[in-house]
Amino acid sequence: MSLPEGYTLRRCTKADYAGVTSVLKVLTTVGDVSKDQFDQLLDHWDSVRIGQVPMYNNSVIVDTNGEVVATGNVLIEKKVIHQCGLVGHIEDIAVRQDQQGKKLGLILIQYLYKLAKEYGCYKVILDCDESNVGFYEKCGLKRAGVEMKIIFDK
Numbered sequence: 001m002s003l004p005e006g007y008t009l010r011r012c013t014k015a016d017y018a019g020v021t022s023v024l025k026v027l028t029t030v031g032d033v034s035k036d037q038f039d040q041l042l043d044h045w046d047s048v049r050i051g052q053v054p055m056y057n058n059s060v061i062v063d064t065n066g067e068v069v070a071t072g073n074v075l076i077e078k079k080v081i082h083q084c085g086l087v088g089h090i091e092d093i094a095v096r097q098d099q100q101g102k103k104l105g106l107i108l109i110q111y112l113y114k115l116a117k118e119y120g121c122y123k124v125i126l127d128c129d130e131s132n133v134g135f136y137e138k139c140g141l142k143r144a145g146v147e148m149k150i151i152f153d154k
């Protein structure tokens with residue numbers, strides 16, 4: 001599976017502010033994130049490492065006009081179990097509405113798997129809505145466990 005001609009897949013940069021904050025709106029509420037806040041977040045993502053491994057790996061697919069059309073992250077966690085093993089958490093996957101159905105989501109997920117493998121993760125996990133189970137099964141994932149949550153009042 002390859003990207004459409006002229007599209008690229010790379011690590012997110014500060015220049016992706018408008019695109020990333022816009023594309024994520026297909027997923028959930030983004031809020032009024034300023035350019036300064038985004039830049040500080042990128043500095044944080046770029047600085048946190050487990051040895052040589054970047055903990056945050058927010059990635060983007062960019063179209064022929066340089067516009068962000070998809071975004072997603074694999075967050076690397078170092079655990080005690082599995083001999084202090086690394087686990088990848090896939091988070092915040094979003095494909096721009098008019099670009100859905102072109103396999104961009106699948107290509108992005110496969111790229112995040114590749115990163116996680118290269119960084120030495122023994123597995124990758126994620127939480128999703130029931131409506132997305134079919135998509136993640138197409139990406140090779142299998143149902144495991146139950147997602148639970150508690151939301152705290154501000």
Ligand SMILES: CC(=O)SCCNC(=O)CCNC(=O)[C@H](O)C(C)(C)COP(=O)(O)OP(=O)(O)OC[C@H]1O[C@@H](n2cnc3c(N)ncnc32)[C@H](O)[C@@H]1OP(=O)(O)O
Pocket residue numbers: 026027090091092093094095096099100101102103104105106107126127128129131132133134135138
């Ligand atoms: C961990 C998380 O972040 S969960 C949140 C996921 N994100 C969202 O829900 C945001 C809104 N949705 C989206 O951004 C997109 O629709 C995504 C990410 C779910 C899918 O991305 P797309 O680029 O549209 O999917 P893509 O074209 O790669 O589809 C790959 C395969 O999955 C199938 N598929 C896509 N979405 C779904 C779905 N919701 N249910 C079942 N199958 C699906 C496609 O038909 C395709 O199957 P095929 O290979 O047999 O043709």
